[in-house]
Amino acid sequence: MSGGGRRPGGGARLRTALIALPLVVFAVVGLLAPLLAPADPTVNDLEGGLLPPSSEHLLGTDQLGRDQLSRLLYGAQISLSVAASVLAVSLVVGVLAGTAAGYLGGWVDRLVSRAIDMVVSLPGMLMALAVIGARGPGVENLVLALSLWSWAPYARIARSRVAGMRGSPHLDALRLLGAGRGRIIGRHLLPPALAPCLVYASTDIGVLVLSVATLSFLGLGVPPPHAEWGQMLIEGRPFLDSAWWLAFPPGIAITAVVFASNLLGERLAAGEERPAVLRLFLPGRTRPAPGPARAAGTAKVPARPGPGASSGAEEQGEDDGTVLRVRDLSVTYPADARPRRVVSGMSYEVRRGEILALVGETGSGKTTAALAPFSLLDPTALVAGSAVLGSGASARELTGLSPAERRRIYGRRVGVVFQDSGAVLNPLRTVGALVDEAVRNAGRGGRRLATRRASEELLELAGLPKPAFVARQFPHQLSGGMRQRAQIAMALAGEPELLIADEPTSALDVTVQARLLSLLARLRDELSMSMLIVSHDLALVTRLADSVAVVYAGRIVEYGPIATVTSHPDHPYTRGLLDAVPRPGTPPGTRFRTMPSQSGQALVNDTGGCGFAPRCPLVVTDCTDRPTELRTLLPSVGHHSACLRQPSRSATETKE
Numbered sequence: 126m127s128g129g130g131r132r133p134g135g136g137a138r139l140r141t142a143l144i145a146l147p148l149v150v151f152a153v154v155g156l157l158a159p160l161l162a163p164a165d166p167t168v169n170d171l172e173g174g175l176l177p178p179s180s181e182h183l184l185g186t187d188q189l190g191r192d193q194l195s196r197l198l199y200g201a202q203i204s205l206s207v208a209a210s211v212l213a214v215s216l217v218v219g220v221l222a223g224t225a226a227g228y229l230g231g232w233v234d235r236l237v238s239r240a241i242d243m244v245v246s247l248p249g250m251l252m253a254l255a256v257i258g259a260r261g262p263g264v265e266n267l268v269l270a271l272s273l274w275s276w277a278p279y280a281r282i283a284r285s286r287v288a289g290m291r292g293s294p295h296l297d298a299l300r301l302l303g304a305g306r307g308r309i310i311g312r313h314l315l316p317p318a319l320a321p322c323l324v325y326a327s328t329d330i331g332v333l334v335l336s337v338a339t340l341s342f343l344g345l346g347v348p349p350p351h352a353e354w355g356q357m358l359i360e361g362r363p364f365l366d367s368a369w370w371l372a373f374p375p376g377i378a379i380t381a382v383v384f385a386s387n388l389l390g391e392r393l394a395a396g397e398e399r400p401a402v403l404r405l406f407l408p409g410r411t412r413p414a415p416g417p418a419r420a421a422g423t424a425k426v427p428a429r430p431g432p433g434a435s436s437g438a439e440e441q442g443e444d445d446g447t448v449l450r451v452r453d454l455s456v457t458y459p460a461d462a463r464p465r466r467v468v469s470g471m472s473y474e475v476r477r478g479e480i481l482a483l484v485g486e487t488g489s490g491k492t493t494a495a496l497a498p499f500s501l502l503d504p505t506a507l508v509a510g511s512a513v514l515g516s517g518a519s520a521r522e523l524t525g526l527s528p529a530e531r532r533r534i535y536g537r538r539v540g541v542v543f544q545d546s547g548a549v550l551n552p553l554r555t556v557g558a559l560v561d562e563a564v565r566n567a568g569r570g571g572r573r574l575a576t577r578r579a580s581e582e583l584l585e586l587a588g589l590p591k592p593a594f595v596a597r598q599f600p601h602q603l604s605g606g607m608r609q610r611a612q613i614a615m616a617l618a619g620e621p622e623l624l625i626a627d628e629p630t631s632a633l634d635v636t637v638q639a640r641l642l643s644l645l646a647r648l649r650d651e652l653s654m655s656m657l658i659v660s661h662d663l664a665l666v667t668r669l670a671d672s673v674a675v676v677y678a679g680r681i682v683e684y685g686p687i688a689t690v691t692s693h694p695d696h697p698y699t700r701g702l703l704d705a706v707p708r709p710g711t712p713p714g715t716r717f718r719t720m721p722s723q724s725g726q727a728l729v730n731d732t733g734g735c736g737f738a739p740r741c742p743l744v745v746t747d748c749t750d751r752p753t754e755l756r757t758l759l760p761s762v763g764h765h766s767a768c769l770r771q772p773s774r775s776a777t778e779t780k781e
């Protein structure tokens with residue numbers, strides 16, 4: 126496990142506390158003003174007017190004989206409570222509007238952004254003057270006038286924070302865990318949006334105290350006889366030479382609060398105390414009773430008819446053991462010149478208890494092919510084809526489902542594990558809170574303790590030692606391997622039939638990789654779970670997968686049982702992948718070969734020829750002229766290849 130996160134040391138905390146001291150002191154004395162003030166700040170005593178500071182009146186009296194210390198204390202109450210009310214309104218309105226705009230996009234975003242632009246382009250004080258001019262002075266109108274312009278910066282900060290997170294893997298993972306919009310916004314977007322807003326608020330409080338004082342100074346704020354610092358300043362101005370104790374104390378109070386707020390804001394913005402601020406917005410609570418753990422079972426992978434082939438059971442709507450059946454999947458991204466087709470006519474299927482690996486070089490389209498059926502691509506992607514989850518009575522076509530229908534399926538029937546666990550796990554929540562949420566999304570949540578017990582069982586199932594301890598850790602406090610296990614625990618919460626793992630081990634070192642592969646194999650065996658693994662490493666998936674689909678430039682070029690494909694590779698691209706990496710049994714001194722030219726990022730070759738032809742050592746004219754389709758090499762095991770040359774023909778039972 127990696128070391129804990131950086132926490133501010135005692136010295137840094139002390140400096141922050143000292144900086145915030147004037148704010149805290151005035152907030153406390155303002156709250157306690159009725160107890161601390163020696164006199165009523167509004168009661169006149171004309172005989173005792175303009176008395177200098179003495180033991181009876183520590184800050185003297187004003188021209189109406191009112192005790193200045195009492196007025197200063199009540200003034201703190203009024204100034205800070207007006208500023209706090211404006212802050213509260215601005216934070217709530219700004220953060221909600223900004224978060225909704227950032228997450229929902231489209232017309233909501235345009236509307237909120239125009240409103241923000243309009244408000245920030247107008248001078249705030251003029252707007253406040255206009256509102257108070259129309260409605261008259263008073264505390265409520267002051268709060269309204271100041272809130273009308275001070276919400277906009279919060280909305281802008283929240284919007285940009287949330288818009289930056291909208292496409293992040295941890296939101297994709299949550300959607301696949303069945304989390305609804307409300308939960309995603311409330312639990313995962315509001316806290317990170319709120320944190321920078323709070324930092325901004327620490328500076329803003331000084332601005333607001335100054336604005337309240339300015340408006341009162343102009344006679345437009347808190348009306349007399351209330352004691353307010355700006356009001357005290359204007360009343361003391363004519364006596365600056367003769368009675369300094371009238372204007373100086375409120376002036377010093379305003380200056381101290383404004384300085385403290387600015388310095389505190391700078392300090393928080395520099396990140397000195399950020400974790401402490403964020404910790405205010407951590408974990409969550411409750412709901413319905415937990416379900417039983419899935420019964421363990423032993424997986425058996427049935428023989429496959431092959432990609433694109435239709436089983437009789439499928440046609441008759443019977444359960445033929447297929448967990449995911451994808452047919453003729455194509456994905457196109459719009460582009461300026463012409464649309465980019467990145468996946469073309471792919472068909473694959475995953476049987477109960479089977480692990481199918483989609484393997485290919487970077488950019489070949491394997492992730493797109495795995496995530497497209499689950500609507501996890503960029504919203505601009507145009508997806509065609511069919512993807513059916515389950516078979517028989519439980520079969521559901523995934524394309525065209527509404528978000529609500531998708532949530533019902535994804536939280537429970539499909540789990541997902543992404544490569545970058547650092548990006549997937551919300552850094553603001555403990556591992557336990559994240560798994561709790563997955564348990565609740567899966568409909569297995571109960572009272573808080575019961576949910577946490579279910580989460581700890583899942584963490585243990587995912588091979589994490591001391592699950593209760595791990596549950597209290599934040600993602601950054603775990604090693605990469607432990608984070609992947611935590612992701613797996615979350616994915617298992619819904620006892621899914623199918624686990625999708627996108628490069629689950631690529632960011633890990635080899636020993637951790639090996640342990641995770643054993644974990645996945647154990648889960649497949651114990652839970653009869655099917656898996657769709659995306660990887661660029663054919664040698665690695667050989668240790669885990671039952672079947673493999675080799676993907677090149679958006680098409681499957683070879684498909685079949687992993688043992689057959691790796692022992693008798695047919696397609697020159699598969700051979701190239703195997704020749705490029707060491708495999709068990711490779712004799713010492715063997716030279717590994719690399720494939721010439723660029724990786725398989727080429728777009729789908731729409732002319733119908735083989736996309737690998739420009740790099741292929743066996744290329745003939747037909748390869749670029751004739752359409753390449755998967756042909757069956759070994760029907761008994763379902764070995765298919767798209768190579769026209771079929772170099773392994775002599776070694777296999779060939780059938781076209």
Ligand SMILES: Nc1ncnc2c1ncn2[C@@H]1O[C@H](COP(=O)(O)OP(=O)(O)OP(=O)(O)O)[C@@H](O)[C@H]1O
Binds near residue numbers: 494
């Ligand atoms: N939002 C997008 N807009 C346009 N093209 C995209 C988009 N997302 C992916 N692509 C393109 O689709 C192709 C396939 O990408 P994909 O991520 O599926 O590849 P991959 O084989 O999984 O690679 P990697 O292992 O690097 O993730 C790539 O050429 C990529 O540039």
